[in-house]
Amino acid sequence: MAGTNIRVTNMSPGAIDTDLKYTVTDPEMKIAVMQAYSENTLSPEDMAHAIHFAISEESNIAINEIIVRPANHC
DSSP: OSSOOOOOOOOOOOBBSSSSGGGOOOOOHHHHHHHHHHHHHHHHHHHHHHHHHHHHOOOTOOOEEEEEEOOOOO
């Protein structure tokens, strides 16, 4: 509704290092998930910084989408 001052941002995170990886029950999938998550993940704090960035902008700025992924440190 116009005039409500509600802003929406779509946050698309990459792999975030959480306990979710420990809930995989398929043995083969668990190995693949654990390997993938050990190589290049974001910390929960990384995602919190991105969220803080989006909600801290001035009211005249709308951030519609943020894709957050680990930086490639090659």
